[in-house]
Amino acid sequence: MVDLSTQAIQAALACDWQKAIKLNLELVKATPDDVQALNRLAYSHIQTDDPKKAKRIYSSILKIDPQNLMANKNLNKLKGNISTVKALPTNGQIYIDEPGMTRCVELVNTAPKVVLKKITPGIKAEYKIGKKKIEIRTESGEFIGSLPDDISFYMRRLSEKGNKYEMYIKEVVDSKVSVYIRELIRSFDTKKKVFNSLSSFSR
Known part of the structure; x- marks a missing residue:
């Protein structure tokens, strides 16, 4: 089940913005501090011409994560003209492309072509952190490929601090596979009572 x-x-x-609103509301009801769901919910309200709700949601996101780039960016734009926000891509990239928090990466050491032929772009992928590399697998556990050494090293360090990620298969061409990686949860400094200021892909 998806x-x-x-x-x-x-x-x-x-x-389908009405459906998106309904689904994200369910997610937020279950986990009120889910900033990803809140961002999706706010943007869906923008697309249905309800900027007041969007502003309120973006403001609540910034109370949870003051450095959230998407909430800051869209809230500032909403103070101007809603059309400047609605003009952003509506093909789903608004949920994937977030500066400093996402990256598209081509995998290395990919699985045989007979395996890759079964991989459909757009599906969710899982990641497994190893000693040297981070492996990308299907939700059923089948190996797809690995992240490059530099990305693996950096993400492994942040994961040890508490960061979590989600990934989707972007493209599969012959033996080449690329994935979208998005920072899902940023580590929280319990001593300073703030979120880690270092974005996953700020470098």
Whole structure:
């Protein structure tokens, strides 16, 4: 069964904003501090011409994560003209492309072509952190490929601090596979009572 987060993203890809609102509301009801779901919910309200709700949601996101780039960016734009926010891509990229928090990466040491032929672009992928590399697998556990050494090293360090990520297969061409990686949870400094200021892909 496809999880609610994936369903919400798929609804956005189809520009079914009412369904996206419904699904993201369910996610937020279950986990009120889910900033990804809140961002999706706010943007869906923008697409249905309800900027007041969007502003309120973006403001609540900034109370949870003051450095959230998407919330800051869209809230500032909403103070101007809603059309400048609605003009952003509506093909689902708004849920994937977030400066400093996402990256598209081509995998290395990919699985044989007979395996890759079964991989459909757009599906959610899982990651497994090893001693040297981070492996990318299907949700059923089948190996797809590995992240390059530099990305593996950096993400492994941040994961040890508490960061979590989600990934989707972007493209499969012959033996080449690329994935979208998105920072899902940023580590929290319990001593300073703030989120880690270092974005996953700020370098």
